[in-house]
Amino acid sequence: MAAARDLRATETAGDGGDDAIEMAKRHLIQPWPYAGSVGAEARALIGEGDGIYITDSTGKRLIDGPAGMWCVNIGHRREELAKVMYDQAMALSYNTPWYTMNAPSAELAMRIAGHAPGDLSHVFYTTGGSSAVETALRFMQFYNNVRGRPEKKLILSRGGAYHGSTYLSASLNGRPRDRDWMDGADDLVVKLSSPDPFRRPAGMNLAAFTDFLVDQFRDTVARIGADKIGAFVGEPVQASGGVVVPPDGYLKRIREICRENDILYVSDEVVTAFGRLGHVFASGDVFGIDPDMITFAKGVTSGYFPLGGVIISERLLEELRRSNHPDAMFGHGLTYTSHPVGCAVALRNLDILEESVLAHTREVAPYFQARLKTLEELPLVGEVRGMGLMGCVECVADRESNDPLQLDKDVGKRIDAHCHELGLLVRPLINMCVMSPPLIITREQIDDMVGILHEGISRTMDDLRKEGVWRG
Structure with missing residues (x-):
């Protein structure tokens, strides 16, 4: 997977990103690194943020699905x-x-x-x-x-x-x-x-x-x-x-x-x-x-x-x-x-938060949860769960055993890679995809997010079938 991570970083490097990626590989220790790539790794380079969106170094605009790390609650560029x-x-x-x-x-x-x-x-x-x-x-x-x-x-x-x-x-x-x-x-x-x-x-x-x-x-x-x-x-x-x-x-x-x-x-x-x-x-x-x-x-x-x-x-x-x-x-x-x-x-x-965002969150949260729940129609998805503006899509090898271990352990990263190409950043956790967007997200943006996630999971299912990893 080290090669895949390096490829992902290279793909997100634009004219202004090559230097940053090379400096990172030479000098920056990333959090939670693997021994095989520690101190020699570059990750997806993000250049800007605005509202619920971030922009990578190629200029691609992405929905910030994890809100940074559960934290950009009122959105970027306030x-x-x-x-x-x-x-x-x-x-x-x-x-x-x-x-x-x-x-x-x-x-x-x-x-x-x-x-x-x-x-x-x-x-x-x-x-x-x-x-x-x-x-x-x-x-x-x-x-x-x-x-x-x-x-x-x-x-x-x-x-x-x-x-x-x-x-x-x-x-x-x-x-x-x-x-x-x-x-x-x-x-x-x-x-x-x-x-x-x-x-x-x-x-x-x-x-x-x-x-x-x-x-x-x-x-x-x-x-x-x-x-x-x-x-x-x-x-x-x-x-x-x-x-x-x-x-x-x-x-x-x-x-x-x-x-x-x-x-x-x-x-x-x-x-x-x-x-x-x-x-x-x-x-x-x-x-x-x-x-x-x-x-x-x-x-x-x-x-x-x-x-x-x-x-x-x-x-x-x-x-x-x-x-x-x-x-x-x-x-x-x-x-x-x-x-x-x-x-x-x-x-x-x-x-x-007190002026409007808390009330907005309570208003859109049921819609967010309902739209995410529709992803359970995909056979790779074992369960969609969540509360408020927190959601998780858990993928399983089959719904009888709910066993995640028979899947490629990086299925979450596979989904994230497809979603990145489609315009969405996902938080991958082994066999899970976590979503916690900025609290200012609208219903229309929720529809966009879930639509991309649906397609990303569908493409991952195709990949797993072609590789013989999964038969669902």
């Missing part, structure tokens, strides 16, 4: 955000958070707290999603140390989960390929089953599957001991795991078990927050839960500036303030914590 960046940088480009502060960070914390469920009222800023999850876990450790419970540190996570790329946050990830060659803090993490209804045991209905997941969680707490478990971390919808939407009521029941056993519930909303499901936060407004902490990033600035954070329950902070260790220090912070430019951008981004 002049009002660019102006905010300029104005704030000209006023104050940076201040050290160790012993000073800036006004945008304080105002944004107040605005975010106003949207958060329950008593989540205080914000700690980070630089992105991985550092947000890392911060939540380090806060859990600090919290239990101060309360005299140094043994209460284990973390519950799930199969299919994705929580980041730092050492501790990556240790929570439940996708096998993420950990095949990477180390992790395995002594701190306990993995539970993915809440994926499509992969539930044969013959088990949804109610029974939900009971199985809840019973497994409760039994795990009983077996290990609640006095040893500090936190459960879960995405409301498992994003990079394939847009796994949990069964109804599952999250509420897990939340209750956490509350009963004094286990901190961390809702990882790095993807689902700031409009992806039609609300600023999905935990309360969509799923009816009030976590102890919520992590966020990506859509908080619509990808225009790196920013993330953790919203923390007032109850937890009050317990720390009442403790017998007032001098205990939460020894954690980042150089760019509370960055004034990032916080200023997030404030304007939140204005735009």
Whole structure:
């Protein structure tokens, strides 16, 4: 596949792209590289963005199906955000958070707290999603140390989960390929089953599957001991795991078990927050839960500036303030914590979301889901699932076994290559294609996107048949 990746990069190189591609191959290490091409790889070169579209170096305009990486929520080339960046940088480009502060960070914390469920009222800023999850876990450790419970540190996570790329946050990830060659803090993490209804045991209905997941969680707490478990971390919808939407009521029941056993519930909303499901936060407004902490990033600035954070329950902070260790220090912070430019951008981004984009998302989401669902007429497609403006097309070898392993493992990349030629960028995940377009997408643009995806999958089916890989 290394040759195919190099070919893809070459095909997207125009007059202005050749130099960039050569420089990348000589000097740039791409994220998530393979050993066989690390430090010698170039990827599809993107030159411009406008609204829901991006343009590659050949001038081809593409629908930005993944919205960057789940993040360009209000679309590309929003002049009002660019102006905010300029104005704030000209006023104050940076201040050290160790012993000073800036006004945008304080105002944004107040605005975010106003949207958060329950008593989540205080914000700690980070630089992105991985550092947000890392911060939540380090806060859990600090919290239990101060309360005299140094043994209460284990973390519950799930199969299919994705929580980041730092050492501790990556240790929570439940996708096998993420950990095949990477180390992790395995002594701190306990993995539970993915809440994926499509992969539930044969013959088990949804109610029974939900009971199985809840019973497994409760039994795990009983077996290990609640006095040893500090936190459960879960995405409301498992994003990079394939847009796994949990069964109804599952999250509420897990939340209750956490509350009963004094286990901190961390809702990882790095993807689902700031409009992806039609609300600023999905935990309360969509799923009816009030976590102890919520992590966020990506859509908080619509990808225009790196920013993330953790919203923390007032109850937890009050317990720390009442403790017998007032001098205990939460020894954690980042150089760019509370960055004034990032916080200023997030404030304007939140204005735009509140003014119209959240309502628009809720209005077009049912149409988006219905149109994607029509792809199930294609025999290569095992299931189309999603929520809000998140969707996944999962391809299978056959619908009796729902087995993806008999297919070429790069079927998602094959579909993406065809869609790229047709005018759509797709997020390929092995046998899956994930779609999470900018929230400003219209019904007509949804029709265009689904039409291209239909043709891309059809062409991939033809390829697989010709190669004898698939007989569907």
